[in-house]
Amino acid sequence: MKKLRVVVIGNQAFSLINFRGSLIRAIVEKGHEVVALAPDYNDKTKNQIKALGAVPKDYYLSRTGLNPFQDIYTFLQLFFLLRKLKPDIVLSYTVKPIIYGILAAWLARVPRRFALVTGLGYIFTSTREQERITKKLLRKLVSLLYREAFHHATRIFFQNHDDFQEFCLQGLVKREKSVLIGATGVDIKAFSPTPLVQNPITFLLVARLLREKGIYEFVEAAKRIKSKYPTNTRFLLVGGLDSNPGSIKKEEVESWVKEGVIEWPGHVGDIRAWISQASVFVLPSFYREGVPRSIQEAMAMGRPVITTDVPGCRETVIDGINGFLVPAQDVEALVQVMERFIQKPELIEKMGKESRRIAEERFDVQKINARFLHELGL
Template structure:
């Protein structure tokens, strides 16, 4: 008989839960497990969405950016209380603070199976173009120290790209009991399916509008290419972020008003927009896991232009399904984008290769099966 578990899926923002965890949670529920989905900003609509999957939403308080240790200890205590109250026996924590403090709370609460997923090393390990500051070096030291304490306490650690493994395990010597390497978090190949290509050449950026994600470089390239090729279109999908360095809505609005850009904001129907675009562009220098937005574009048969950095480079075979450019190199980005203007036949040829790679490496069904098997959530006991 299959043993049923009470699973805590612990993250931060509800949008990440809704956009990126649905398939995994639905699979867990289908196996007969009770899944409690933790997020810090639920509203009525998002709670209803989670309940529609058969899971139970659990609001809790956590600050993504606070550096106050007392605040973080309070988060640990709140999660400890909730884990005990809900009789959690499997914890699955993702994003930096839940990985650290959620995993620690799970230890204190006696959770018998503890898993964490590190989806890239994040902004603390992102090298800005101006160089690494003393503050950033200190923050890295603190985060590494916390990882050294908490990651050995997890029974399973999931990583999304080989660079994170080389850094955390080989370079920094962090002890991990059971490390499982995933090819990203996966994408639903049915929802994001390959489709025809528009006649108008359109480049699209999808993501948080952070400078680390390369939105500024995309806008610079769009401005230069729009002047040279007025019939080419450029689209940005995503909302301004509360984090420092986010592109403002006013900046985007001014580019819309002068005809350089289409900006519908954050949309719920990303697949529809990708269907009407030609080439996906993510000039990120952020320390990614494997960008989900890129995988979605690949699943829909779109060529990809992205950077030769950790996480991003896992999505492109240079010259086959797109192009890799060096981070911060706007001229190289413009050149790569211009290649599709001058050789539009590459859109379909490279796009079909993207779809093949998505089917081989990023199928969410395969990825979730690896997770469920690693956590023994689909075995008879």
């Protein structure tokens, strides 16, 4: 097979490494060249990309900004970069890289242009009343831009059925150009089961500190549980602050730590050490996820899961088998299922084994990448 040049466009170097790293390595191992575009490289992340066998390249992107002049600059920069690189394939993921990356690739006459929808994100997540007018306007604008970008895409990949259906119903994509590819996947050898913690029963949430990730619901549930079970429960919140409009303030998180409600190490490098400390993994998100990678990792390590019955999250849990699904933003329901694990700790091991089984069946990154490579024509 001819050696091809593949450009992968992401919105953060961290996400390229952690979420697309195994796919990049798989493309390189097939004998192709990969150029990885991200806006925030440093020496460490550049070396990590090089270790995957790819070439790191910077470009400008205001990930959560709304300044149209900045976005026009991003689009033009991508166009000139792609015209210079002359790739055979472009793969873009997340909102702005999809919109500007696909359109720039089309104008630069890149032969094959692929978009990966990894959830619908902040703009498509309903939150507070006062945000709704602004969000509706942004949603309409993003939908128009998505429609134009998808029109010029060779194929559009979706991670969950809900997003696929919604975009088809809205007329943003054509079904014949769309593929339900499934989750990003996890290295089930690297994320292998570790001994379960039963004392104290430890509930772990790993996420960027956005209100839409269910942080407030987790903390409120922690307060209620700890008032009833003060000595035999522990709550870990792992994740960094974010520039997103829905980000929680550092002072607020520190106040929860000071009250003794949660422990917060911030953003961590190797999440496995923290999953190993957990009895149960919790993600009470109402964010429009793809299929949450954090849940996949916890499942691979044999942890039962509590998550919400919303798009993306519901793809990971068979209710009552490897964990529980609860309604979004329902603290009382969250408390009730947490108490089930406290009162019946044998569920932790039983459901944890099911999580590992499901992870092996559905979320093995080797199987997922093989299908991805096939769809990319590699």
